[in-house]
Amino acid sequence: MTTPIIEFQHVNKFFGDFQALKDINFQLDQGKFYSLLGPSGSGKTTILRTIAGFNSVTSGTVLFQGKPLKNVPPNKRRVNTIFQNYALFPHLNVFDNVAFGLSIRHVPKDEIQTRVMDALKMVHLQELASRDINELSGGQQQRVAIARAIINEPELLLLDEPLSALDKKLRQDMQYELRELQQRLGITFVFVTHDQEEALAMSDEIFVMDEGAILQNGTPVDIYDEPINHFVADFIGESNIVKGTMVKDYEVEFVGKRFECADAGMRPNEPVEVVLRPEDLDVTTPDKGKLIVQVDSQLFRGDHFEVVAYDADHNEWLIHSTNPVKEDADIGLFFEPEDIHVMRFNEKEADFDARLEQYEGE
């Protein structure tokens, strides 16, 4: 087991009376792509700035490769940041922006020349080296910021919502490029975003944050399939969340019916919330369905139809269907026991993981 590149131990941060970080604990391993995902004000940028050295912590310890970071100023950390608005130097051209970090450290001129051109080649900008920054498009500026950050060969690259200013098509292209770049360089990436699609697409591991606390961490698949609570389920992707009761292990009751499910380890008759993802609901005839709902409206989304329907108890159901349905018609919904995900109220992440371990190991 190697030492983690970054470790947070019981980190708290106050800005005046406002607590921005609440007892943050995590470890980041070398060479992985991490995302900090959460709504604005959730503390994800505060964590990033703490690692970069622009924030101090109120209490707790931050370790970099096992050594405390507390008294290391930002310019002495082997960490580089890609800022939200890129923060490129407007008085320098593309080449000099990328060369900034090297010229600061008095690297010989000819070495700077080759390394800058290599970095620009990596982001496909070698022809624009002598351009001014304000002559570049948003996507090109983004690439300059990436080249400027990776030329210093940091151990850790921090990305503060770097794609949020780009249009959708470009954003998707950049997601592939960033992921590919990370794998090629083998640098640890910490990516801050409020866009769950971005986080799911690129990350090895996601930390979901809200109100200064980490709610859940895990692989994108884990977080999507087994959200720990209502907030995570709702924030990550679209979901149908209904109240229910855990009758016994592997049996849950909601909307007045009992269903076989894949969850266990809770008290009998414990009140719970049940998550069903829209794409896990299959439209069928009323007699074959486990649930019968009436279609209210549908929208064509290109690759699927988004159907909104209501059951007899007026619960709203969101369904992704490949085929169109008739409006106002009664349809049946079919789902497998594994499609049901049961969430307990106020369950801590450690308890949640332990419980999953307990019955998934069987």
Place this chain on the structure above:
Amino acid sequence: MQRKNRLGRVYLVIVFLVLYLPILYLIYFSFSSGSTMNTFKNFTWANYRTLFADTRLIQIVLQTLLLALLSSLIATVVGTMGALGIAASKRTSTRNLMLSLNNVLMVSPDVIIGASFLILFTMLGISLGFGSVLASHIAFSIPIVVLMVLPRIQEMDHALIDAAYDLGASAPQVLNRVILPFITPGIVAGYFMAFTYSLDDFAVTFFVTGNGFATLSVEIYSRARQGISLEINALSALMFVFALLLVLIYFFIQVHQSNRTKRNKQKARNAA
């Protein structure tokens, strides 16, 4: 619409006439062979010849320029540091207090500033001369520089400073390589403003200047009391032409620069 346009043009012409006629009038009489500005006699270069022969006046012109260059240079250095200090102050109340103290000096009348400097220098026993004038010019130029530089600092995205630290720069390197280049336009503007204020100043200089030293404005004032000689007209004409040349050079530099950026932007668009 047509009519309105013509009225506007007439108005503009009148405004510029009012602004420029006195100067043109002065220049016109600089070529007159008479001794007063009542009637134009014959065309002559005589006034220019006496001007160039008047070593005292030429020396004063050079002194005035030297004073302006020196005082605005020092004021720019001090004022820029002051602006950086004001911008860096953490508490808004401190910042506002310092800015208000700065602005009070900007709006208080020159006569009061001049008189107070005179009192200060006499109390401290400092002899009046080049030194006292220089010190007072520096003092009244600093607030101007602060006012020109401060907006530029506040315009600057703080992420640029973070980025520089992030890339490994030390505090002096951040100042030299990021902050100063970014605020240079403000510094240059502040320098030129201070320069013109110093060239212009009469009231403050009049109070604090001694026997051995005079600036152009003080000298012209003392000569005008004995009736103005047309030599002064010649000097005004030369200075006007000089200023005009500076403005023209500045204009062509600007045109050249904006053309270049436009061309490059066009290139960028074609490439994309």
